Amino acid sequence: MTIKGKAYIAGIYEHPTRHAPDKSTAQLHAEVAKGAIEDAGISKDDIDGYFCAGDAPGGAWPMVDYLGLNTKKLRHIDSTETGGCSYIIHLGHAAEAIAAGKCSIALVTLAGKPRTGAMPPRASGAEVDFETAYGATTHNAYGMCAMRHMHDYGTTSEQLAWIKVAASHHAQYNPYAMLKDVVTVEDVLNSPMISDPLHRMDCCVVSDGGGALIVTTPEIAKSLKKPLVRLIGHGEAMKGPRGGKDLDLTYSAGVWSGPRAFEEAGITPKDIKYASIYDSFTITVLMQLEDLGFCKKGEGGKFVADGNLISGVGKLPFNTDGGGLCSNHPVNRGGMTKILEAVRQLRGEAHPKVQVKNCDLAIAHGTGGLLGVRHAASTAILERV
Amino acid sequence: MSEVKKYPAPVTNPETSAFWDAAKEGKFMIKRCTACGEAHYFPRSICPFCYSDKTVWEQASGEGTIYTYSLMRKSPTGPYAIGYVTLKEGPSVQTNFVDCDLEKLKIGQKVKVVFKPTDGAPLPFFTVA
Numbered sequence: 001m002t003i004k005g006k007a008y009i010a011g012i013y014e015h016p017t018r019h020a021p022d023k024s025t026a027q028l029h030a031e032v033a034k035g036a037i038e039d040a041g042i043s044k045d046d047i048d049g050y051f052c053a054g055d056a057p058g059g060a061w062p063m064v065d066y067l068g069l070n071t072k073k074l075r076h077i078d079s080t081e082t083g084g085c086s087y088i089i090h091l092g093h094a095a096e097a098i099a100a101g102k103c104s105i106a107l108v109t110l111a112g113k114p115r116t117g118a119m120p121p122r123a124s125g126a127e128v129d130f131e132t133a134y135g136a137t138t139h140n141a142y143g144m145c146a147m148r149h150m151h152d153y154g155t156t157s158e159q160l161a162w163i164k165v166a167a168s169h170h171a172q173y174n175p176y177a178m179l180k181d182v183v184t185v186e187d188v189l190n191s192p193m194i195s196d197p198l199h200r201m202d203c204c205v206v207s208d209g210g211g212a213l214i215v216t217t218p219e220i221a222k223s224l225k226k227p228l229v230r231l232i233g234h235g236e237a238m239k240g241p242r243g244g245k246d247l248d249l250t251y252s253a254g255v256w257s258g259p260r261a262f263e264e265a266g267i268t269p270k271d272i273k274y275a276s277i278y279d280s281f282t283i284t285v286l287m288q289l290e291d292l293g294f295c296k297k298g299e300g301g302k303f304v305a306d307g308n309l310i311s312g313v314g315k316l317p318f319n320t321d322g323g324g325l326c327s328n329h330p331v332n333r334g335g336m337t338k339i340l341e342a343v344r345q346l347r348g349e350a351h352p353k354v355q356v357k358n359c360d361l362a363i364a365h366g367t368g369g370l371l372g373v374r375h376a377a378s379t380a381i382l383e384r385v
Numbered sequence: 386m387s388e389v390k391k392y393p394a395p396v397t398n399p400e401t402s403a404f405w406d407a408a409k410e411g412k413f414m415i416k417r418c419t420a421c422g423e424a425h426y427f428p429r430s431i432c433p434f435c436y437s438d439k440t441v442w443e444q445a446s447g448e449g450t451i452y453t454y455s456l457m458r459k460s461p462t463g464p465y466a467i468g469y470v471t472l473k474e475g476p477s478v479q480t481n482f483v484d485c486d487l488e489k490l491k492i493g494q495k496v497k498v499v500f501k502p503t504d505g506a507p508l509p510f511f512t513v514a
Contacts, residue, residue, distance in 0.1 A: 062412045128425035129405075131393035133508050134481045135460065140467045143455030151453070151492045243425030243433040244476030247452055247469055372453075373479070 003265055004029045007095035008221030009382070010105075010232045011040025011214030012270055014340045015341035016176050018328050020208040021116040026057050026066050028111035028210045033067055036212035041224050042105060043068065049076035049103030049215075051094055053086035055112040055331040063109070076103035082238075082376035083368025084278060084333040086110075087213070091339060091364075092234035095213040104217050112331030113209025117337065119332070131373070138280060138332075139203065143195040143370035145249045146283035150197060152250055152298065159301035160282040161188035164201050164325050166309035167279060171322025173351040178205045179326040188282075188302055202282040204324035204334070211336040227347040233265025233381035240374030248300075253377035254291030261363075261379035262293070269293045272381075273359045274345040275316055276338035278366035279323040286308075288365055289316075292379065311354040320345065335366035339380065346384040360384045390462045394505030396476050400430050403442055413447045413498045415474055416440045426476040431501035447498035448473045448514065454482060454490050470496055470511050478509075485513040 013035025015028060021032075029052075037044050047069055056063045060079040064071065076097045080089050087110050094106035112119075148334060149155045171177040188201040202229055221228055233256035241247055262268060269292060277292075279285045286300035294316060295303040308314035321327045321341040324334045342362040344350045362382045369375035404427075407414045416428040420437030432440050454468030466482040468490070482490055484499060488511050495514040500507035 061479065126429075127427055129397060129401060131479050132468050133392045133503075134479055135457065136466055136467055136479070137457065138458045140455040143457075144468060147455055148453035148492065193458055195458065196454075198455075241469075241477065241479070243429070244427075244472075244478055245423065245425065245434065247477035249453055249469075257411045333471075372455075 001099065002256065002264055003095035003099050003234055004232045005218065005230050006099040007215050008218055008228060008341060009213055009339070010216045010221045010226055011036040011042065011341050012216040012340050012343045013039050014043055014211045014337060015111065015209040015330070017209050018176065018178050018207040019115055020113050023113070025112050025117065026063070028113065029056060029063060029109045030067055032111050032210040032212035033109050036107065036214045040214040040226065042214060042324040045073065047105050047107045048073045049097055049106030050074060050095060050109040051078045051081065051090035051106060053090070053110065054081040055110055055333060058258065065277050076106070082378070084280065085335040085368035085376055085378040086333065087336040088339060088364060088366050088380050089236050089376070091213065091215060092236060092378065092379050095231045095234060098215065098217055104220060106215040108213040108215065109210065110212070110333060110336040111329060113207045113208035114206050115178070136370060136373050138370060139195040139198060141370035142281040142283050143198045144372040145287065146197050149250045149283065149287065153301065156284065157184055157189055157199070159305050160202055160286060161185040162304045163279065163282040163285045163309065164188050166307060167319055167323045167325040169310045169327030170320045170354050173353045174322045174327050177322040178207055179325040180267050181213060198281055198283065204329045205282050205326070206332065207330055209328050209330035211330065213338050228385035229343050229346045230383055230385055231380055232379050232383045233261040233263070234379065235260030236378040238374070238376045238378065248303060249372050250287070252287055252291050252371055253375060254288050254365060254367065254379065257372035257377040257379040258292035258365065261381050265379065265381040267361060271361050272316070272363050273364040274320070274342065274356045275318045276342040276362065276364040278316050278327045278334045278338055279319055280334060282325070284371060285318070287371070288367070292363070292365060311356060317354070317356050320350050335368065337375055338364040338366050392503045392508050394503040395508065399447045399505065401428055404428055407418055407444070408500060408506050408509065411500060413474065415476060417443045424474045424476050426472070426478045430483050446473045449496055449511070450491060451492050451494045451496055453476050453492060454491070456487050465489055478489045480509065480511045483512055485512045
């Protein structure tokens with residue numbers, strides 16, 4: 001069985017806030033749910049599937065109750081938690097549930113406020129005594145990947161900087177972006193070193209906010225008023241040090257999730273017109289582009305250089321909202337916003353300055369957890385019908 | 386380079402207590418599977434490669450090379466370098482580098498284990514050999 005073409009994204013919403021001291025996390029979930037419901041033009045009471053991850057206060061059952069979902073109708077619930085890529089996995093799981101007839105209108109929500117509230121602690125696994133004391137954080141875990149990638153393939157800080165430069169070119173047109181200034185490679189290299197070899201400008205922003213999706217059947221989507229965008233391929237995968245054998249931090253679980261998604265969609269990376277690639281750090285983008293097959297392993301540096309990711313300039317326009325590097329990174333989880341901008345591109349609703357012409361095939365890909373330790377990855381291939 | 390940092394004591398559990406008992410005697414232990422011959426880290430009772438339960442404790446040399454590292458420039462307890470060391474015995478282990486010039490770390494550099502005290506069992510770290 002395949003999910004190809006069996007589920008459509010009928011509603012999207014991205015919260016405009018980047019700083020929400022006066023709102024609760026649950027409230028932000030409700031606001032994005034309301035936004036996506038209104039965008040789709042459906043009724044809240046028609047929702048029969050709900051998806052959320054670790055950012056939802058208390059998990060699915062308090063959220064379902066707080067959101068006032070119709071519990072007489074709600075028949076599919078999924079709280080798969082894989083960090084920042086949870087929502088891309090939710091999209092695939094929603095499509096599976098829809099294809100199997102287990103629900104017909106699914107709501108996916110993400111929201112939170114790492115800028116103005118406390119973040120829940122990351123849960124520990126069996127490794128706790130053997131790792132926690134060493135202080136792995138996002139910065140240094142991704143720094144370790146970048147360091148080894150540079151060692152093995154000659155990747156440079158200048159090449160990584162081009163990823164931030166491209167994001168900044170796009171962010172200048174996003175009125176909601178936290179960082180709207182166009183930056184240069186030199187700006188990135190001159191920003192303070194945070195965790196070698198990653199500079200401050202290699203790192204994404206920390207923002208409050210959120211986003212939501214409505215995923216539905218082809219029949220319901222066609223009865224609504226939005227341009228038709230459907231999921232045609234999906235993949236998910238996980239990777240970790242696995243007992244420390246043959247450790248290789250230069251590739252991610254995207255090497256597995258990507259081909260699974262492309263195979264299901266029946267297309268190749270060459271067919272993709274627009275790419276949303278999770279940009280927690282510049283190295284995240286570079287490694288994902290390699291892992292997804294946009295270039296060969298080790299050639300990501302050359303691929304991203306000289307503006308190749310800038311819309312209207314390069315061959316692969318990416319993160320045209322400014323991405324996590326410049327626009328927002330709600331709850332330190334970038335998967336949702338990757339889907340949202342891909343849908344805007346396919347609908348033709350991106351900013352005119354960054355809208356990709358004839359954008360009919362897009363990819364939304366993300367990772368979750370710590371790339372240099374253990375992580376998940378998920379890939380979604382979307383098509384405008 | 387003085388170590389004023391306070392490290393958390395391992396909680397330990399029945400599966401790993403032998404590791405921490407050995408650490409108290411300055412021994413760095415790994416697990417090896419007698420069925421497939423593979424060593425692994427951190428220690429498990431079931432071999433993560435072949436799923437045999439015939440795993441045994443083995444004292445490692447404590448010697449290895451830096452696979453990768455990253456120097457965290459700021460933290461509430463000051464700069465620190467996290468990394469992975471590939472042990473002579475094969476497995477790579479996550480660690481911090483201590484008691485050496487963190488600005489001069491290099492991939493491929495030879496390092497050796499050194500234990501640091503906690504309120505419980507001591508924790509393994511690595512320093513330049």
